[in-house]
Amino acid sequence: MNMLATYVRLFAIGRAAGRGSEGHGLRFTSLLCATFALALAAAVLVAGFAVYDGRELRGSARAPQYVGVADPDRAPLLVQVAYDDVGGAQRSIVFVDPRGGGVAPPPGVERWPAPGEAVLSKALRADLVREDSLDRYGKPVGSISEAGLEVPGERLAYVRPASGLLDPGNMTTAAGFGADERSVFGDRESLPPLSAFTFLVVGMLLFPAAVLVVVAARSGAAGRDRRVALLRALGAGTRARVVVNVGEAALPVALGASAAAVVVSLALPSNLTVPVVDFVLPATDLRRWAPALFAAVLAAALAVPAAVTLLHRTGRAGHGTRPRARNRFTSRRMAWSCPVFLLVATRGPDLLTGGGSLWFLVYVCGVVGTLATLPALIAAGVSALGRLLVRLGNRHGRPGALIAGRRAVAQPGVTARLVASVVVAIGLVTQIQLNTSLLNDAMIAAKATHERIGDSMLTVSSAADQRQNRAFLRDLPEGAQGLALEVESSDNRSIALYGDCAALRALNAPCGTSTADPADPRLQELTAWFGGGAADVTLHRADPPERLAREAERLLIVRDGGGDLPVGEVKEAAFRNLPAPQVMVVAGEWLFGAAELRDPAAWTLFLGVIGVGLLAFAAAANNLGDFLRFGRALAPLSVLVGHRGVFYAGAVWAILVPLAAAGAVGVLVSLWLAAPMTAKGAVLTWSFLASLLVLAQILAVLFWWWGSRSTAAQAAGWRPTAD
Amino acid sequence: METDRIVLSVSDVRYEIAGRLLLDGLDLSVGAGESVAITGPSGSGKSTLLMCLLGLVRPQGGRIVVAGVDITRLRERALNRHRRDHMGMVFQFGELLPELTPLENTALAALLSGVPRRTAYADAEELLTTLGVPLGGTPTAELSGGERQRTAVARALINRPSLVLADEPTGALDGSTRDEVARMLFSVPRQWGCGLVVVTHDPAIAGRSDRHLHLSRGRLNDAGTALPGTGSTAGGAIR
Numbered sequence: 024m025n026m027l028a029t030y031v032r033l034f035a036i037g038r039a040a041g042r043g044s045e046g047h048g049l050r051f052t053s054l055l056c057a058t059f060a061l062a063l064a065a066a067v068l069v070a071g072f073a074v075y076d077g078r079e080l081r082g083s084a085r086a087p088q089y090v091g092v093a094d095p096d097r098a099p100l101l102v103q104v105a106y107d108d109v110g111g112a113q114r115s116i117v118f119v120d121p122r123g124g125g126v127a128p129p130p131g132v133e134r135w136p137a138p139g140e141a142v143l144s145k146a147l148r149a150d151l152v153r154e155d156s157l158d159r160y161g162k163p164v165g166s167i168s169e170a171g172l173e174v175p176g177e178r179l180a181y182v183r184p185a186s187g188l189l190d191p192g193n194m195t196t197a198a199g200f201g202a203d204e205r206s207v208f209g210d211r212e213s214l215p216p217l218s219a220f221t222f223l224v225v226g227m228l229l230f231p232a233a234v235l236v237v238v239a240a241r242s243g244a245a246g247r248d249r250r251v252a253l254l255r256a257l258g259a260g261t262r263a264r265v266v267v268n269v270g271e272a273a274l275p276v277a278l279g280a281s282a283a284a285v286v287v288s289l290a291l292p293s294n295l296t297v298p299v300v301d302f303v304l305p306a307t308d309l310r311r312w313a314p315a316l317f318a319a320v321l322a323a324a325l326a327v328p329a330a331v332t333l334l335h336r337t338g339r340a341g342h343g344t345r346p347r348a349r350n351r352f353t354s355r356r357m358a359w360s361c362p363v364f365l366l367v368a369t370r371g372p373d374l375l376t377g378g379g380s381l382w383f384l385v386y387v388c389g390v391v392g393t394l395a396t397l398p399a400l401i402a403a404g405v406s407a408l409g410r411l412l413v414r415l416g417n418r419h420g421r422p423g424a425l426i427a428g429r430r431a432v433a434q435p436g437v438t439a440r441l442v443a444s445v446v447v448a449i450g451l452v453t454q455i456q457l458n459t460s461l462l463n464d465a466m467i468a469a470k471a472t473h474e475r476i477g478d479s480m481l482t483v484s485s486a487a488d489q490r491q492n493r494a495f496l497r498d499l500p501e502g503a504q505g506l507a508l509e510v511e512s513s514d515n516r517s518i519a520l521y522g523d524c525a526a527l528r529a530l531n532a533p534c535g536t537s538t539a540d541p542a543d544p545r546l547q548e549l550t551a552w553f554g555g556g557a558a559d560v561t562l563h564r565a566d567p568p569e570r571l572a573r574e575a576e577r578l579l580i581v582r583d584g585g586g587d588l589p590v591g592e593v594k595e596a597a598f599r600n601l602p603a604p605q606v607m608v609v610a611g612e613w614l615f616g617a618a619e620l621r622d623p624a625a626w627t628l629f630l631g632v633i634g635v636g637l638l639a640f641a642a643a644a645n646n647l648g649d650f651l652r653f654g655r656a657l658a659p660l661s662v663l664v665g666h667r668g669v670f671y672a673g674a675v676w677a678i679l680v681p682l683a684a685a686g687a688v689g690v691l692v693s694l695w696l697a698a699p700m701t702a703k704g705a706v707l708t709w710s711f712l713a714s715l716l717v718l719a720q721i722l723a724v725l726f727w728w729w730g731s732r733s734t735a736a737q738a739a740g741w742r743p744t745a746d
Numbered sequence: 747m748e749t750d751r752i753v754l755s756v757s758d759v760r761y762e763i764a765g766r767l768l769l770d771g772l773d774l775s776v777g778a779g780e781s782v783a784i785t786g787p788s789g790s791g792k793s794t795l796l797m798c799l800l801g802l803v804r805p806q807g808g809r810i811v812v813a814g815v816d817i818t819r820l821r822e823r824a825l826n827r828h829r830r831d832h833m834g835m836v837f838q839f840g841e842l843l844p845e846l847t848p849l850e851n852t853a854l855a856a857l858l859s860g861v862p863r864r865t866a867y868a869d870a871e872e873l874l875t876t877l878g879v880p881l882g883g884t885p886t887a888e889l890s891g892g893e894r895q896r897t898a899v900a901r902a903l904i905n906r907p908s909l910v911l912a913d914e915p916t917g918a919l920d921g922s923t924r925d926e927v928a929r930m931l932f933s934v935p936r937q938w939g940c941g942l943v944v945v946t947h948d949p950a951i952a953g954r955s956d957r958h959l960h961l962s963r964g965r966l967n968d969a970g971t972a973l974p975g976t977g978s979t980a981g982g983a984i985r
């Protein structure tokens with residue numbers, strides 16, 4: 024009992040210590056924000072596990088139970104997975120054909136669609152409506168509910184082909200739905216593995232949040248240290264000191280954790296959409312994992328006081344004002360090697376012919392070297408600019424510039440750390456974003472092809488018979504012409520096209536047999552993608568369906584007089600007349616590959632901006648703590664001369680300018696380092712860089728205001744102390 | 747030294763805090779060119795008195811007239827201006843910015859008071875030279891304790907104050923440095939024609955002043971006759 028009372032008192036002492044100490048506001052806010060960030064980062068990680076777990080559950084519940092049946096016509100269910108390009112990406116279209124009434128429809132589908140009907144997921148339906156092609160796969164009936172989708176935003180269609188379009192030979196026999204293995208269809212194919220997500224969250228959320236925790240734990244420690252030193256002098260043990268530390272951090276930590284818990288709770292009742300990445304969170308999964316989610320929040324809430332206790336600097340000798348950590352931040356050689364590395368990164372790869380792994384190695388060496396030596400260069404720059412500020416301040420009688428300049432000269436490390444962490448964070452995140460968006464050569468070529476010829480030429484492949492192909496060609500929209508495409512894949516590759524007079528005219532060829540005009544851009548692309556670049560294209564007058572029945576691989580659709588085809592209408596005609604058709608632009612499979620990188624890139628971008636924001640916040644809070652100590656030294660003078668403006672002016676140079684410049688320099692360096700990657704087809708998202716820049720500017724203004732106000736308030740409350 | 751002009755006149759000041767009457771009808775008068783030392787037991791209210799003189803603490807009763815103006819009646823803004831124009835203060839630990847040079851520390855006080863740049867630097871340079879502070883680019887943090895306090899004095903003088911206050915100005919110094927700084931400090935009133943009030947617990951330092959007063963029971967008495975009850979304050983607290 025007595026013991027307990029003592030601890031309660033120590034806890035109270037801790038709380039009082041927190042309230043009384045200088046820089047209390049900063050410490051309180053940093054601890055609160057750090058706890059909030061850490062708890063939310065941990066919750067996001069757990070939410071990732073929850074969503075992937077839910078994907079696993081629902082993905083396997085809808086996986087067809089494949090069974091071997093001797094006679095396909097007697098199988099209970101026929102399944103065929105096909106793909107179609109909707110909204111610029113490849114979506115799963117599952118053809119199903121239940122035989123007899125014994126098989127239940129897949130999860131999320133209330134009743135089997137009738138032949139010629141399709142059941143769409145909400146997201147796919149929206150995409151199709153946008154392409155003005157809602158009944159592309161058949162008459163849409165009902166929609167796939169969330170129980171049948173891995174995530175609410177998944178694009179998926181179950182299509183029951185009209186009886187004439189069934190192709191049992193190409194369908195798989197199944198007994199029903201629900202298997203141990205996840206279904207192969209749906210958006211899982213373009214989904215990065217859980218490990219990639221974990222890596223992203225750990226690197227871009229947990230790590231910066233942990234840095235913020237460390238900064239918060241160490242901020243404004245002076246007043247606290249005094250009390251703890253006093254406690255120790257009075258004979259208090261380690262445990263007592265821990266209680267004091269915890270008592271001091273309790274309120275902000277509790278508030279931060281509660282805020283995070285509220286955010287987590289908000290995601291439980293119904294599906295929320297994550298902004299920017301436009302991902303709909305499945306509330307079902309989060310509810311199932313709710314205990315783990317709140318445990319993550321709780322763990323963060325416990326980790327912060329633990330960090331406060333562990334990081335508490337005990338027994339450190341006096342806080343002198345002499346500059347510390349000089350060697351690390353002003354190493355000349357490091358500073359000078361930075362531009363060299365930058366040169367290696369931006370120009371080095373050019374010296375190597377070709378690309379390949381050596382190219383990448385040189386580039387990576389340059390980038391890593393640049394980012395590693397940048398802090399030294401920045402520190403040197405801070406010192407130099409500090410000296411310049413001092414000169415300016417003295418010459419023009421500007422107190423703010425003078426004192427900020429002297430501070431920068433005496434302790435370049437403080438400002439350099441601020442600038443360097445922001446710049447390096449922006450640099451790293453940009454590199455990760457670039458790598459996520461890096462296309463392979465085929466993807467780049469496919470994009471180039473699409474830029475050149477657009478949707479002016481489509482290929483259609485299916486296992487259709489002559490009658491079906493003929494019906495399809497008749498059903499083509501006005502102005503679209505079909506030709507049979509035949510690729511001779513012997514040593515001497517050649518390409519042959521067979522069409523009627525109208526189709527040949529669409530390719531500017533005479534009505535007969537001829538060698539194609541090599542200047543036609545469409546035929547150039549055809550040669551490039553199907554003929555290894557060297558083949559001739561010969562054109563023949565013939566009936567395409569007849570050729571197809573023999574050896575041609577697919578149909579080629581072109582438009583009279585060039586120009587884009589009405590892709591939606593061509594597709595509708597294809598799905599109306601052909602079994603499981605695949606309609607796409609030339610090299611479309613590579614475009615899909617490129618499109619699949621979009622979502623991961625968006626996530627990188629989104630989490631990257633948050634991560635940089637957290638790191639910048641941590642760096643700024645650290646800098647602010649130092650500025651408060653600095654402002655404390657200025658307080659007596661400011662009181663004597665009745666002048667508060669000097670804090671605002673000083674903070675302009677000590678906080679606003681460095682942070683704003685850090686954002687600008689970070690973006691600039693990133694742009695510079697990105698050049699070789701963008702030359703290879705990586706996409707540097709402008710909105711990404713712009714948000715990083717804006718974020719840095721907002722933080723700069725925020726912390727400037729905060730720093731000025733709190734130092735001014737601190738000075739207002741200052742009273743001379745002497746004994 | 748003749749006290750031709752009164753720069754500080756305190757009459758009947760009462761200050762009570764936390765149930766303790768710290769200043770109880772306190773009177774004090776300081777002329778231009780005069781130095782006054784105040785000693786007293788710890789906790790007797792010496793620092794509190796200085797804060798009242800600075801206007802950082804408002805007494806519950808009485809008048810404090812600095813350079814002809816009763817500062818207990820001034821509004822915040824006017825008080826700030828009056829303090830800036832007429833008062834200087836030297837702290838125990840100097841309270842200078844350690845990264846700045848002595849010249850910058852001194853000139854800064856003038857700049858923040860709105861003195862033109864050229865004048866501020868010229869005055870600071872002159873003051874520091876007179877007070878014997880080296881004018882190099884050395885940061886104040888790397889100066890000796892004595893040089894630091896000289897800089898602090900220079901800073902207190904830069905705005906030509908009528909009244910200079912000092913709270914334990916030698917408290918952080920040792921032996922010979924203390925004497926040397928004290929000698930310099932007590933030469934200030936004569937040289938710059940201002941009044942000086944020094945709070946100290948060191949009788950040796952106090953002995954150098956023109957008048958040595960003792961604070962006890964909320965009143966100032968002549969240190970020589972600092973016995974409670976005796977009304978005799980020969981040359982002491984004049985009204």
Ligand SMILES: Nc1ncnc2c1ncn2[C@@H]1O[C@H](COP(=O)(O)OP(=O)(O)O)[C@@H](O)[C@H]1O
Pocket residue numbers: 745746763764768786787788789790791792793794795
């Ligand atoms: N704001 C305050 N609240 C409570 N007590 C105070 C306050 N200011 C001063 N005191 C008390 O007044 C007494 C005198 O303080 P001070 O003027 O610093 O004495 P001295 O400088 O003579 O040692 C001390 O006992 C101190 O505790």
Ligand SMILES: [Mg+2]
Pocket residue numbers: 745746792793794
């Ligand atoms: Mg005192």
